[in-house]
Amino acid sequence: MRGTVRFAAREVVPDPGVVLLRAGIPAGIEPSARTRRLLDAAERHFLALAEPRGIVAELPPAACAEAVRASGRDEPETVLGRVLPLAEATALFAATLGEPLCAQIRSLTAGEDLPLGFMLDALASEAADGLGWRLGALWRERLVGAGPTSAATRVLPYSPGYCGWHVRGQEALFRALPPDPVGIVLNASCLMSPLKSVSGVLVAAAPEAHRFQPDFPFCAACATHECRARMLPWPDDGRTPSGEGEVSWIS
């Protein structure tokens, strides 16, 4: 099964509190009036320029595991390596906010208006991260009741560059997707263009399959342990797709 999705820009605008957090303002702190004005201006730019879209390509877990291992530069043991054997279904995904928005961020941060560029970057980064989750939610709707999945099944995105999966893994991942999926291309370092893009593997599995202790050797060198937050129940914070976007599935 393969699906392409076009979201409405307003559908993927992240919660302001999350954007402010990414912009360095701690939760519970009231931003200054000028910061609030920056956020409002950034949102206007986002709504005018973002072209959010993505692709989901289902692949059997074994084939997915093979594609994931192909970088040859991963840590000996990875989070995904532990989760994949427990997967009920897997899919590759790639999603982007499109080049016009990224060009605007570059232009603003290059000197036109750095504070606005910074805020727009924070907003776009949150929105791009959310695209993986949104694609996962849409794919889950298709899966539940159609296979080995159940109502308890949870879909989480896992991306190259994190938790032992080398960013070079993107090369193999993109080989398994259609050419230039949704307009994303990789550079020589396997980094995506447009910049505000995400890719990886969607893993559908029982909730406990996604839970692990950050006790991998590489976890000792990581200060954030953001993986823990991923394992919490995903709140209904407005990021669930509203269906305004255009979805087309090819079974």
Add this chain to the structure above:
Amino acid sequence: MDLLTRIANEVRAGEPDAVRALAAEALAAGVAPAEVLRGGLIAGMTVVGDAFRLREIFLPDVLLAARAMQSGLEVLRPQLAAGGVPTAGRVVLGTVRGDLHDIGKNLVGILLGGAGFDVIDLGVDVPPERFVDSAVEHGAAVIGISALLTTTMVGMREVVALVRERGLADRIKVIVGGAPLTEAFAREIGADGYAYDAASAVGRVKQLVGAA
């Protein structure tokens, strides 16, 4: 209130038009450009940096102040260049190879610029050789490397190794930072410094410049 204090206050308030006008007024009144820079622009940004370190203000406010400072610098730049005003030091900055996250690195650059450093920003996805070659070419005392990905931060080790391999460790210091990094990791790879965040980076770079 004297002109320099007013400039510093407008930098803190993030008002580029006011800073530009006051900087021009100060020059017209015969204040030396270096004095406008130190007593007005850098003085304002120093207060901003301190408030940021104390978490009284946050990143967007720092950026607005930095933009205001830049507008004043534009007015001063022709005369500063002609007068050859010394900087606090030269720093080469970049995001490690394979990583394209640049916000943290940009903030460090802005705060260093605000503290009077001359910053050469190499951008993102920078190979080790380019860090070292640029530092040599520009006579930089410090290389600052940023990473956000746990899988790319190991590339910082290559930069440190290259500095040593070329016999430059006594005059070029390496400082590392980025969300997933720890001080223990910085020590393990042999970096000369580690900065927890953009605000602390300025203090660490000042120490390293003194040591270089």
